[in-house]
Amino acid sequence: MFGAGAMTNSIPEIRDTDLMFVIGSNTTEAHPIIAMEMKRARQAGARLIVADPRKIWMAEQADLHLQLRPGTDVWLLSAMAHVIINENLHDQAFIDANTEGFEAVKERVQQYSPDEAEKITGVPAEDIRTAARMYATTRKAGIYYTLGITEHTHGTDNVYCLANLVLMTGHLGVRSAGMNPLRGQNNVQGANDAGATPMYYPGYQPVTDDEVRKKFEAAWNVPLSPDDGLNLNVMMKCLAKGTLKGMYVMGEDIVISEPNVSQVELGLNECEFLICQEIFHNETTRFADVVFPASCFAEKDGVFANSDRRVQRVRKAVDPPGNAKEDWKILIEFAQASGYDMPDYANPGEIFDEMASLTPKVAGISHQRLEERIEGLQWPCTDSEHPGTPTLHVDGPLIGKAQFQAVDYRPSAELPDDDFPLVLSTGRTLYHYNSATQTRRDPGPSIKQRQNFIEINRKNAKMLGIEHGETVRIISRRGAIEAEAWITPRVRFGCIWMPMHFAESRANLLTNDAGDSVTGTGEYKVCAVKIEKIKPTSPVSIASAVDQLAPVLNKPM
Ligand SMILES: Nc1nc2c(c(=O)[nH]1)N[C@H]1C(S)=C(S)[C@@H](COP(=O)(O)OP(=O)(O)OC[C@H]3O[C@@H](n4cnc5c(=O)[nH]c(N)nc54)[C@H](O)[C@@H]3O)O[C@H]1N2
Ligand SMILES: Nc1nc2c(c(=O)[nH]1)N[C@H]1C(S)=C(S)[C@@H](COP(=O)(O)OP(=O)(O)OC[C@H]3O[C@@H](n4cnc5c(=O)[nH]c(N)nc54)[C@H](O)[C@@H]3O)O[C@H]1N2
Numbered sequence: 399m400f401g402a403g404a405m406t407n408s409i410p411e412i413r414d415t416d417l418m419f420v421i422g423s424n425t426t427e428a429h430p431i432i433a434m435e436m437k438r439a440r441q442a443g444a445r446l447i448v449a450d451p452r453k454i455w456m457a458e459q460a461d462l463h464l465q466l467r468p469g470t471d472v473w474l475l476s477a478m479a480h481v482i483i484n485e486n487l488h489d490q491a492f493i494d495a496n497t498e499g500f501e502a503v504k505e506r507v508q509q510y511s512p513d514e515a516e517k518i519t520g521v522p523a524e525d526i527r528t529a530a531r532m533y534a535t536t537r538k539a540g541i542y543y544t545l546g547i548t549e550h551t552h553g554t555d556n557v558y559c560l561a562n563l564v565l566m567t568g569h570l571g572v573r574s575a576g577m578n579p580l581r582g583q584n585n586v587q588g589a590n591d592a593g594a595t596p597m598y599y600p601g602y603q604p605v606t607d608d609e610v611r612k613k614f615e616a617a618w619n620v621p622l623s624p625d626d627g628l629n630l631n632v633m634m635k636c637l638a639k640g641t642l643k644g645m646y647v648m649g650e651d652i653v654i655s656e657p658n659v660s661q662v663e664l665g666l667n668e669c670e671f672l673i674c675q676e677i678f679h680n681e682t683t684r685f686a687d688v689v690f691p692a693s694c695f696a697e698k699d700g701v702f703a704n705s706d707r708r709v710q711r712v713r714k715a716v717d718p719p720g721n722a723k724e725d726w727k728i729l730i731e732f733a734q735a736s737g738y739d740m741p742d743y744a745n746p747g748e749i750f751d752e753m754a755s756l757t758p759k760v761a762g763i764s765h766q767r768l769e770e771r772i773e774g775l776q777w778p779c780t781d782s783e784h785p786g787t788p789t790l791h792v793d794g795p796l797i798g799k800a801q802f803q804a805v806d807y808r809p810s811a812e813l814p815d816d817d818f819p820l821v822l823s824t825g826r827t828l829y830h831y832n833s834a835t836q837t838r839r840d841p842g843p844s845i846k847q848r849q850n851f852i853e854i855n856r857k858n859a860k861m862l863g864i865e866h867g868e869t870v871r872i873i874s875r876r877g878a879i880e881a882e883a884w885i886t887p888r889v890r891f892g893c894i895w896m897p898m899h900f901a902e903s904r905a906n907l908l909t910n911d912a913g914d915s916v917t918g919t920g921e922y923k924v925c926a927v928k929i930e931k932i933k934p935t936s937p938v939s940i941a942s943a944v945d946q947l948a949p950v951l952n953k954p955m
């Protein structure tokens with residue numbers, strides 16, 4: 399998009415913003431540091447709109463909470479665009495100077511009136527109008543989004559709709575505004591920047607571009623494939639089908655984190671060779687033929703890049719334990735053992751220098767330069783004198799003209815029906831981290847949150863005869879698990895929510911592995927489930943069972 403999957407603006411700009419539109423992001427639990435900046439902005443008078451199916455903490459603080467049905471963001475956002483255009487709140491001068499394709503969007507969103515949107519999203523039409531007016535008429539208005547937007551089969555459409563709003567209001571290249579995806583795992587931004595994707599070499603240089611490929615072939619002295627690789631979603635499906643024969647998993651616990659995971663397990667049983675490069679044994683290493691013991695962040699040197707494209711130096715604090723080695727050293731040894739003459743880099747700084755020499759976006763960044771800059775350097779940073787780029791697109795879109803995208807609503811792949819009447823959405827909590835390989839080893843988070851639970855609305859619980867704290871069975875077309883029911887007003891009627899963290903009660907046995915057609919991201923945020931009470935096993939019911947059996951037991955032989 400505008401920032402190759404990074405924030406267009408910077409985290410320190412948030413405190414000066416006048417309006418935050420937070421959509422599909424549980425910022426206080428998943429990005430607490432960024433949430434602190436948001437709280438700061440709020441205290442300084444910034445207004446807050448939250449679009450989330452759940453009444454998360456941010457929603458309670460918001461001026462406006464748009465509590466939409468999961469998976470209906472295209473309707474919500476198109477209706478906001480409808481209001482902005484029809485009330486003439488768009489920035490025609492910005493549109494004319496910097497964009498293409500506005501007319502098509504203008505025409506398309508006519509079908510998405512706020513009144514119709516209310517029927518589909520469940521958000522009152524008046525709130526949609528208010529949100530649209532607030533966003534469009536505030537100059538320093540930033541959009542902040544994460545997985546509530548992307549983890550859908552129409553995730554890319556959701557992102558297009560957000561981009562359309564940014565472009566039609568000219569909120570691009572403006573301090574404290576922009577379009578800001580908050581990245582997930584530590585250094586996932588850096589991993590992407592460095593080419594850990596099936597489509598790009600470092601710096602988002604396309605694998606399919608002949609010039610780019612020739613450059614890397616010359617530098618690495620090896621022929622390279624002209625084709626995109628498989629994305630994660632497709633890889634998992636090939637694994638399940640048995641067409642993917644071997645896999646090298648580095649720092650992922652796919653047996654917990656991939657959707658429809660029983661299929662992944664079947665595939666892993668068939669897979670001929672599995673390497674795991676890990677800092678701990680996790681659920682996936684149980685399937686491994688070889689485990690390479692790696693070292694954690696505090697045991698190695700290097701750089702991390704965060705959501706606002708900021709590259710910062712990380713320094714080793716302690717040596718890796720036992721036979722564990724830094725990930726980069728393992729990769730070099732592996733490459734050499736596989737017959738590729740990879741150089742013996744002396745340190746990660748040398749590896750970065752090589753990348754910088756082949757990657758214009760980070761050409762001006764080096765470990766040496768970062769030694770003196772505690773605040774790091776934000777790419778694009780094109781030469782050794784370049785100060786880095788806190789805000790993207792200040793002088794107009796970097797890519798020339800930014801493209802509007804006319805989008806049609808497509809419902810989620812699996813909607814509730816008579817057999818599976820509830821919508822399940824999944825995510826994370828403050829206390830655990832993703833597969834919880836790390837956080838469940840520490841007593842602190844585990845005391846706070848010992849086991850899996852679902853959030854369920856009082857009315858749904860009553861209909862099912864479920865009490866607060868009762869263990870229930872949650873069933874989808876793909877699997878069944880047990881978890882505690884927490885009755886709470888946080889979730890809408892008809893919707894339940896659960897975290898993904900618990901190996902013994904895996905949300906991903908239930909989730910749908912239908913993926914977004916562009917990114918392959920799985921539909922973790924919407925699938926259809928039903929809930930069953932578990933046959934009573936409480937002391938009371940045992941007692942009543944004994945009562946019933948008594949006549950039989952007491953009968954003389
Ligand atoms: N404590 C903690 N922090 C973490 C992580 C962790 O596991 N634990 N994981 C990290 C990672 S890898 C990531 S990617 C980030 C993710 O960070 P977030 O994306 O903030 O986390 P989620 O809980 O997955 O989902 C965010 C919100 O989306 C909402 N949502 C669900 N469906 C929809 C929908 O259809 N539309 C809209 N608008 N919203 C919806 C949910 O109610 C939820 O509040 O967090 C990172 N930070
Ligand atoms: N149902 C549901 N499922 C989801 C999601 C959801 O919202 N709902 N979110 C998805 C998202 S956004 C994500 S990012 C994934 C996350 O899923 P995973 O990536 O599978 O989960 P993590 O716990 O982040 O995995 C990190 C693994 O890396 C290891 N590790 C940590 N540091 C290092 C290191 O320095 N080197 C090496 N080699 N290993 C290390 C840890 O021990 C751990 O086993 O889950 C996805 N799955």
Ligand SMILES: [Mo]
Pocket residue numbers: 582583
């Ligand atoms: Mo993530």
